[in-house]
Amino acid sequence: MPQIRSVEELIQIIRQHPEWREALLSALLPQDLLLLPQEFRAFRAEMRERMEAYEKRIEAHERRMEAIEEQIARQRAEFEQQMQQMRLEFQQQLQQLRLEFQQQMQAMRAEFTARFEQIELEMHQMRTEFTARFEQIELEMHQTRTEFTARFERVEQDIETLKKDMKEVKDDLASVKGIVLEIDWERRAKSFFGRLLRHVRVYAPGEFYDREIEKRVALESSKRDQLLELDYVIQGVRRSDGKEIVLAVEVSWGVGVKDISRARERAAILRECGYLAVPVAIGRAATPKARTLAGREGVVLITDSKVQGEELLKQA
Template identity: 30%
Template sequence: MAFQTIEDLLKAIREHPEWREELRRVILTEELLQLPERFERLSAIVQQLAASVQQLVEQGARHDEEIRQLRKEFHEHRQEFLAHREEFLQLRKEFYEHRQEFYEFRQETNSRLYRLERDMAELKGSDRERYYRERAGAIFGRYLRRVRLVDFSELYEELDSREPLTQEELLEVSLLDAVVEGRRKSDGTPVLLAIEASWSIYPDDVQRALARAQIIAKRGYTVYPVVAGKYAEEGLIESARRLGVLVVLDGGRVHGDTALM
């Protein structure tokens, strides 16, 4: 059968549908023939991708909801934090105010305690001074005869007549708590006792008694420095003995008394 025109060919294909497949194989290349199959596979892949995208969209929606919830909770916690922060700042402010009040109160208390301790020390010291002035005869009568307290105006005059006192020396002698005179029983030598009395005896008391006794000794008197009190710092009796200072504790034994014998 011969075909004169393209219309004759098309008419024949319509009359013989079985020719179409053969005609395709002749006309189309192998790659074009495989397109339908490839399209099917691509379509399947696209559907899978669409399903994955949908799944991602749904997950994204859930995540968006979670984020919104987290934002809501964060906002609530932030408000709570700001409220607590404000409370904390107020408490801190009150703390600093009370701390300042406490500091001032402590300063005032310390000042009062210092004044009280000072007043008590003065009272105790005055008590010991009176005690040793009143009991000088009983305490030192074991070593001296004719024990008596020396009047300070009399003492100043006697000292100054032997060698004029400087203002500093006069002040130092005047600060002695008592001066006792008597005659040593062992040989009748007239002696003076330069006494520093306090509630508790410290090394400074020893040094003061020694320095003030030396002012008197400088003018030709036989004089012994004495520290007297109710208590003495540990080791003080021995250190005073090495310096030649007598120690009397609460009207009892006179430590270093060999000098008076």
């Protein structure tokens, strides 16, 4: 038997004698490892069988999948066919509905057009009637306005006439009141002025001029007319100093500025004739302006037996 000096020589010898391999392995390896190749071969055989069975199951599964796919394809084709049929039916129904809708719309349009034309005709008739009625109302209003204007003008004329009548009545009443007041003062003059004058004489309008002035002095016509229009002339001897004075009296129910001015102007004319003359205005009442003017112009104002400017009678 050859002598082995290295592992390489051992490997070379085993290669030359393969029958020694199993004996060497039995000597070198434990029993478990020696059995491992057999077990591996058995495992590989078992695995091969399992793989073959698995492959068969996969093939069966694939065949079932192919059958399912074929069934799905058939069902899809049937479904698509049904959908196509339903689509066609839906399109037909939609077309039918569209046609019916168009027909209904045309009918409604025709009905609406007819109704609109009817309404337009009624509106035209109403407009015509309204226009005629409005023109009638406008004519009636114009006639009413004309009648009202005429009536209003007549009323205005009546009012103006009434105003004139009222003014005439007021003037007449004032004149009557003035006459009554003049008569009253003609009666009361001596007793009223008697406390200031002696030998009181009351001259009616124009009487003093006729008796005294005309034979005494020649006056121009305007001044003569002024004296003739005096309501009263009262003559007497003043008790305070024994001087003879003449009162130029204007009597009015309501004493105004004009009455004060007339009394002052006519007293001035009497002074021109040489008389000691005092202007006097007598009435039931006097305006504030008349009172102010009387105080400023030196006119005696007697209202309701109250004397303003009595000192003028005492020391003129």
